[in-house]
Amino acid sequence: MTKKTISKVPDHVAVIMDGNGRWARQQSLSRLEGHKKGIEVARDIVKAAAKIGVSYLTLYAFSSENWRRDQQEVSGLMALLKYYLEHEMQDLHKENVRLRVIGERELLPTLILTLIEEMEELTKSNKGMTLQMAISYGSRSELIHATKAIAEKVRDHRLNPEDITEEVFEKHLYTSGIPDPDLLIRTSGEQRISNYLLWQLAYTELVFIEKFWPDFTSEDLMDAFLVYQNRERRFGTAA
Ligand code: IPE
Ligand code: IPE
Ligand code: MG
Numbered sequence: 001m002t003k004k005t006i007s008k009v010p011d012h013v014a015v016i017m018d019g020n021g022r023w024a025r026q027q028s029l030s031r032l033e034g035h036k037k038g039i040e041v042a043r044d045i046v047k048a049a050a051k052i053g054v055s056y057l058t059l060y061a062f063s064s065e066n067w068r069r070d071q072q073e074v075s076g077l078m079a080l081l082k083y084y085l086e087h088e089m090q091d092l093h094k095e096n097v098r099l100r101v102i103g104e105r106e107l108l109p110t111l112i113l114t115l116i117e118e119m120e121e122l123t124k125s126n127k128g129m130t131l132q133m134a135i136s137y138g139s140r141s142e143l144i145h146a147t148k149a150i151a152e153k154v155r156d157h158r159l160n161p162e163d164i165t166e167e168v169f170e171k172h173l174y175t176s177g178i179p180d181p182d183l184l185i186r187t188s189g190e191q192r193i194s195n196y197l198l199w200q201l202a203y204t205e206l207v208f209i210e211k212f213w214p215d216f217t218s219e220d221l222m223d224a225f226l227v228y229q230n231r232e233r234r235f236g237t238a239a
Pocket of ligand 2: 018019066
């Protein structure tokens, strides 16, 4: 095997952790067992990303549309999220990770919301990697949320329509203050965005991986970084 050298670590990596259910079916396990393994992998990937020097890692844990799954799966996923927040966050705090959660928080069970608020408060001054977890997140609803906030400011004469720039709009997104992702990784072989970071992904490099999320390893993460560093980013300039 050739020696791999990562010379250019992406500053912000966004991940669509997909394929837990199919992985479970392949192993004759329940979907929830797949999600459980998925959480373990997420934990390892968070550590690997922090270690190699990623500044921002955004993980898609639960989408706005995932609420439509059957009730048993949804409550199982919520229980796993709660477990993760309770058991992993202290460790991450020790590793200087800052937690932020993006999404429609008001839809989350109170207990989870409280845990999120506690962990965000506890880790807010940490200077290591920022872990942004997208929970009950949908990009279209984020865009509408931002648009409403801007419209209210215009209505109240606190903002002139001609002053609405990309920078002003960005400040009203859940991801305000976080640079756009450099690299998006989606596992499971699906090649779509699934209502994730539609504004923020405008010039992100996309890497699709054939493995299901529970089989994804830190080695695969490094492979994705190698693909990324060989891409030529142009941002609209001539080749
Ligand atoms: C990703 O795995 C986790 C969540 C969406 C919560 P899936 O549950 O989507 O697994 P597949 O895509 O059905 O295999
Ligand atoms: C996207 O995966 C959401 C998460 C990984 C949390 P989905 O499995 O929900 O997306 P689709 O339905 O395949 O597009
Ligand atoms: Mg899926």
